[in-house]
Amino acid sequence: METGTVHASRGTRGGAMGLMLKGLQAEVITIGVTLGTVADGQWVMSGDSAWQRETRVRVRSALMQLGVPACELGVIVSVDPVITKSSTSLDLAVAVAFLAALGKIPEDTIARTAFFGELSLGGDIRMIRGVAPAIRQAASLGVKTVVVPQANEHEAAFAARDTSVEVRTARSLAELVQAFNGLAELQAPSESNISPERFGIAPVDMSDVRGQGVARRALEIAAAGGHNLALIGPPGSGKTMLARRLTTIMPPMTTQESVAVTELFSVTGMLRPEHGSVHERPFRAPHHTVSPTGLVGGGDPVRPGELSLGHHGVLFLDEALEFKRSAIECIRGPIADGQVTICRSSGRTKFPAETTIVAASSLCACGFYGSSKPCTCKEERRQMYQIRLMGLDVARLDIWAPVHDAQSNTSEPPESSALVRSRVVAARNRQLSRYECREASTAVNAKLTPHDLERVAQMDNGARMVLDQGVDHFGIDTNGRRTVLRVARTIADLAGTDVIEAQHVDEALRFSKSVFGAGECRKAA
Ligand SMILES: [Zn+2]
Structure with a gap:
């Protein structure tokens, strides 16, 4: 010019x-x-x-x-x-x-x-x-x-x-x-x-995890039914490793999900010039010192927080009991709603937040209770810790799984993420078809309402007996019973059966908070 x-x-x-x-x-x-x-x-x-x-x-x-x-x-x-x-x-x-x-x-x-x-x-x-x-x-x-x-x-x-x-x-x-x-x-x-964002994370796979049969199973059920999960075990036992791999066995993201996640990463400034879209489920692991704003979003201009950056993926809360009370209180509602609303004098801003929560903790303050190393906590302090753990209410945690530090002694190669994912996808398809036939109001078992459960969680006689006994024995309340049923529904979906059987309920019970608490917390007492 x-x-x-x-x-x-x-x-x-x-x-x-x-x-x-x-x-x-x-x-x-x-x-x-x-x-x-x-x-x-x-x-x-x-x-x-x-x-x-x-x-x-x-x-x-x-x-x-x-x-x-x-x-x-x-x-x-x-x-x-x-x-x-x-x-x-x-x-x-x-x-x-x-x-x-x-x-x-x-x-x-x-x-x-x-x-x-x-x-x-x-x-x-x-x-x-x-x-x-x-x-x-x-x-x-x-x-x-x-x-x-x-x-x-x-x-x-x-x-x-x-x-x-x-x-x-x-x-x-x-x-x-x-x-x-x-x-x-x-x-x-x-x-x-169009070059997908990888965030510099080396690809991870379930085949990296040796042993941990119970925790692996818990991840598979969580992925299959969209359940939130608690992983409990000593430091170094592999809780983070397991949680990170949950995204690799969840169903692949749909285009619509990809668009939604890409937009959230875009407004947060997390897309780099060489990559413009997100096609893998996000895994977010904020430190327990994170501020409420960092978790739910906010600032000026308003940006999404970790909860929304985990949309369609996993939000991993390691050392869940260490998070600030105020932070946990801020995210509880949005997790339940699947959406964050930030109110300002200039108006409301909404961000989606449909994320799977994985909360991790050890069984005591020193971390080693129930592990191969000695616990140095005083009995009273340990009990207090475990009461807090059982009261952890960041979200409805449907599945409680122990993660052990013992080395695996099997020589069998572990299953790959692709193999596990194929079973997860099959189970999700069963949920989707129930939703499409209007038998359920949601395509994800974790969100089944009490009314849905009456329709789609039919049990045979054996299953009903196991559930009644378990509820009785462990003092499980009505909400806890529904949670067990939702998880049992997912286990039956993984097994490919319409009617929930005794073994499905039995496994769901073993992953319930009440049974976990009764078994793990008092194990070495
Ligand atoms: Zn301890």
């Missing part, structure tokens, strides 16, 4: 459309730029003051790189609707509106085009958070074309797959000016540029 003086006639106007995100929700923001009606060098802007300050610096500097003497002009920037939060995603729209006011971008070429990108001081368009949800919602907001940073092209390619909106990528403001003057063309993100 030619440099030199700009003759902005009084009141010259330009407009451009930008997109802004609130949580996962995209909104169209119309930017208007009027030149020459205020004193030279003055920028009058509406909207959040931090946003004004930061945007002015970046947009002015980027425009100067194009030879536009942006600092010398008197400028009014209008923002509709008025924004109350800072957002870097509007940089591009402000700069384009400015260039339109100067006549450097013909305004008719950018009709129904929304710009979503942050500018560097040098005029480059920088990678930005939230491209995936912005693209997905653009069409429903009346947008025909969205221009996003070239650095986000993998993500853009994934997000653009099932939408009618046209997506274009750009590297710099200069490239935009050329393109909208017909001198170049902006690239569309290509399908071949």
Whole structure:
């Protein structure tokens, strides 16, 4: 572009459309730029003051790189609707509106085009958070074309797959000016540029786990029925190793699930330029010192927390008793609802949070009670610890499984994740078909209502007898009984039978909290 003086006639106007995100929700923001009606060098802007300050610096500097003497002009920037939060995603729209006011971008070429990108001081368009949800919602907001940073092209390619909106990528403001003057063309993100995010985690597999028959079985049942799980054992016994592998035996993510998880990672800024989408179930393991905000989400701008980053995956709470009371209280409701709602004066933001909880703990404060190493806890303290453990109420934990530190003595190679997953998928398909036939209100056993249980958890006589005896013997209450039935339903689904049999109930009982507590906590007493 030619440099030199700009003759902005009084009141010259330009407009451009930008997109802004609130949580996962995209909104169209119309930017208007009027030149020459205020004193030279003055920028009058509406909207959040931090946003004004930061945007002015970046947009002015980027425009100067194009030879536009942006600092010398008197400028009014209008923002509709008025924004109350800072957002870097509007940089591009402000700069384009400015260039339109100067006549450097013909305004008719950018009709129904929304710009979503942050500018560097040098005029480059920088990678930005939230491209995936912005693209997905653009069409429903009346947008025909969205221009996003070239650095986000993998993500853009994934997000653009099932939408009618046209997506274009750009590297710099200069490239935009050329393109909208017909001198170049902006690239569309290509399908071949969909590269799944792996988060640098080496692939893990159930075949890495030797022994641990009971815990392995517990994971399989949890994956098959969508049950939350407690893994109890001494330090170093492999609780984390097991929990991490739960995602590898859960059913593969559907496209819809992939889109949802990708969007959450996108707005959190966790997608890297070389990867634009998530296709593996997330595994999140926040440290017990995490703040309530870190767990449920929040901040300014509002971002999802660990609970939502574990959406469709696993949230692993290691040393579950060490988490702050306030943090546990914050997540209990959202876990039950499968959704987080963050309330602010500026409105509510919702994030999905359907995650499988794996809580892990040892049986005492020193950690070694019930293991091959001696426990150094005083009897009284240990009892207190175990009372707290049994009272752990972060979520309904349907399955309680011991993890032992003893070495495996079998020489048989352990099963692979793929093999276990095939059984899990078969069991899930049985649940899905009951849901589709309207026998149950949910496709996941863990969510079966009492009414559902009456319909789909039919037991034979032997099963009923085992359940009644167990309930009696261990003093299991009505809710506990329902939990046992849900787990028994899943075990029967893994076995491929419609009617729940005695062995299914027996196994479900052994994994119940009451039976676990009675067996493990008093074992060495
Ligand atoms: Zn101890």
